[in-house]
Amino acid sequence: MVKLNELTQQEIENVIQVYGIHANYVDQYGKTYKIYSDHGIFALKKILPANGMDFIRHVQFLYQRGYNRIIPIYPAPDGRYGVLYKGYLFYLMPWLPNEEKEDRSEKHQKMFRELARLHSLSVKEIAVSTERRQEHYDETIDEWDRQRDFLEEFIERCEQQWYMSPFELLFCTFYKEITQALAFSKRQLEEWLEESKEVEKVRTVVAHGKISIEHFLYDERGRGYFANFEKAKIAAPFHDILPFLARTLHTYPKRFDDCVDWIKTYMSYFPLRAEEKHLFFSYLAHPGPIIKVVEDYMGNQEKRNEIKYVKRLQEKYWLLKNTEYVVMNFVEQNNQQTN
Template sequence: MENVDRILAAYGITPASVQAITSRLSKVQTHQAAFALKRSSLHPERLDRWLMVVQGKHNFYREGVPPVYQTLQENFYVVDEGEVYYLMPWLERHRTDEPDHPYEMLFTTLGKIHASSSKRYPIDYEAYALAIRKQKEKLQQDREELLGLVERFESQTYMGVVPLLVCTHYKDLEHVSAMLDRWYDHYEADLKEDPEMEHSVLHGNLRPSHVQEGAPLHLLNWEKTKLGNPSLDLAAYFKEEWRYADSNMTNPPYYLHSYEEHRQMKKNEESLFMLHLLHPGRYLKQIRQYVDAPLKADTPAVVQELTQTHRQLAQALHAQAYFQELRDQEEQEDGEGGSD
């Protein structure tokens, strides 16, 4: 960032040193403190929402967001050469997605954030039902496509590393698709029973590297913040977490208990949460890219991606089994109650 001095002047700061950490992040050291100067990816339409988060407007739970400094003109950002910059305290952290923070604290903070901005909206059930049916049709097409690829791989005289891996994963992927189809049915039934959805301010890109351990715990990088159902944030975090073999988060309901102490998930949210977790789109995209240009593929990288995505989907299967068991128990209890 060649314009660092000019930007920092807006804050009345004269740097002793500036260290470029990435193309978008610089560590600014003065004789008194260290700062993080971020060249953001904020689009104009997201700026107001980002400001709501950093300013804590509309009762937004501000403690979960690190402070953003104001300029001498009391602005929260500087526009320089058409780009938005903002300044924060420098927080030492790991810049990887391998988690190292207390999960209970994370989900407590996230529950408070979502609850503070939660609003209910009525939905058009018929429109949602039509969209669900189309998604189920697309899912069936994807299942047929994957089966066709597996049969094609198995017919080859020599099977490469990637085709062999896909054939090994196929049974699990088919099970994922079958469970996803069932949860589409649950989602439609849940919406028919309760045609309302909750929207909150979402982080929009929640992953382990965006969690800063401390008291309070902070969620970093709110540049992709948006309005939507909180299940999107929850699913995004679980999906990233589960890609790693050493993940300790093998019991989602346990950690969701910390979340639901501050914001209770509705039944249609639980089914939507399962839809996000079980969707195999990332795996299918990776296979298609390989099939389109197998000679150009970086085989070790493809194997790693497929393995990580398969691991995430396998964990999603365990999670959905738990939630399915809860539904089965509830239906059984309702049936027994109705027979009295």
């Protein structure tokens, strides 16, 4: 019998028998098994048990708040929402056909409208002291000042060389834009601290954890549902947007007008407060990825692959410029709204 992701079909049978179904045929898609049975087609997903309780609790909370655009999890007859087997927790869902009838951009628009609705229905305000905000500001600024000092030291080191390496030469070319992005992030963080002085509470939502169109699936009626809630957590509203942008913008240089429109769609249904925008702009613009490449280059002097590091530096510079385009669009829109 063929192994499917470390489980045989018989072992899968041992899991799904709890639900009273029998598998006629099984396909594997990553960590998900597509199960064909006399009762229909199901998706069986496996996760680590440590993530199981939080995941199920967040999904149940969203259902209680009236949010039902989550692929439903079938409970077993004994009420369990997961089956523990061979060190993993398995849960059962319907298999959605996910037939797309529009282009990629329209699917993104629908996904971000649903994300805004998810956040709107799960939003909750919690008290955060002025001291805690100041502490976060101080810790973040200290780290960013350390990064600024490191960049200054490295460019001085480069400029002292008789012959710069290709990496050093490329870094010197990018240095001004990297430090400008770092300074912008710092200014936005300062404005966040100033704006939030009179704010006693902050908003939290149930964040999906890893939004993507691969995790936004259509049923037979064309309605979109979120899948893969295993990384869901209570976080700031923009917690979902930042990782999405980091992945989307990590490509060759281009105008990401579609991406800007998607986020604007989200904000039109779930507007960010003034202080939330400043914190969002600060985190989004921060050039952490390209600084990390330079730090790695300095820390691996004995086993350094120059071509590899030049390629990484160039890729992170493209990310920096793509991010800059998106940030400036958001900032310009925000300035027009406040003036």
